[in-house]
Amino acid sequence: MAQLDKIHNAVKNALIKDGWTITSDPYRIEFEExxxxxxxxxxxxxxxxxxxxxxxxxxxxxxxxxxxTDFENALGQYRLYRRLLLVTEPETKLYLAVSEATYSDFFxxxxxxxxxxxxxxxxxxxxxxxxxxxxxxxx
Numbered sequence: 627m628a629q630l631d632k633i634h635n636a637v638k639n640a641l642i643k644d645g646w647t648i649t650s651d652p653y654r655i656e657f658e659e660x661x662x663x664x665x666x667x668x669x670x671x672x673x674x675x676x677x678x679x680x681x682x683x684x685x686x687x688x689x690x691x692x693x694x695t696d697f698e699n700a701l702g703q704y705r706l707y708r709r710l711l712l713v714t715e716p717e718t719k720l721y722l723a724v725s726e727a728t729y730s731d732f733f734x735x736x737x738x739x740x741x742x743x744x745x746x747x748x749x750x751x752x753x754x755x756x757x758x759x760x761x762x763x764x765x
Contacts, residue, residue, distance in 0.1 A: 631685040634665060637723045639757040641683070646670045653682050657710045664707055667718070680718040682711060688728045697738065704747055722749040726760045 638648060646668035653667035665685040669678040684704060688696045700722060708720045724733065729751040732738055742749070746765035753760050 631665065632687040632689060633723075633725055633752065633754060634685050636725075636754045636757045637683065637685045637752050638666060640752045640759045641666075641668050643757065644759050646681075649680075655682075655707060655710050655714065657714055660710065662707065662710070664720075665723075680715070682707065682715070682718055682720050683723050684720070685723045686728075688724060688732060693728075693732050697732070697741075701741065701745060701747070705745065719748060722747055724749060724751055726751045726753050729761070 638651065641648065647670060648666055648668050650667040652663040652665055655662045655664060664682045667680065667682045669680045672679050684700070684707060686696065686700045688700075690696045704720065704722055711718055711720055729749075733742065733749075733751075741747070742763070743765065748762075748764050750762045751760045752758070
């Protein structure tokens with residue numbers, strides 16, 4: 627398993643404050659020979675119907691030398707996890723979690739927005755100081 631991302635605990639606390647129950651930390655994705663680990667899984671009740679909403683979260687700090695390289699790596703990981711979850715857990719939605727500061731600096735760029743839209747990346751942002759979710763972006 628990989629080392630925890632720098633903002634892992636802030637994301638986890640923000641999800642809990644938002645009414646989510648953390649069900650796995652990390653979350654194991656198994657398919658054929660693959661054994662991969664996303665950062666966490668969470669669920670919460672759905673008021674309109676019986677059952678729970680389930681999500682898997684991959685947390686990224688974007689603190690490397692190049693934000694674009696960090697994005698390339700995060701996108702590749704996201705795509706791999708999403709494909710495997712479609713087979714193993716089709717009712718579970720995958721999200722990329724980033725800090726609000728990273729979103730404001732990098733994810734608002736036209737090129738990044740284009741990739742997010744065309745690759746249909748769902749994400750949420752976290753205010754790291756308050757440990758609260760600022761926005762959900764669903765694709």
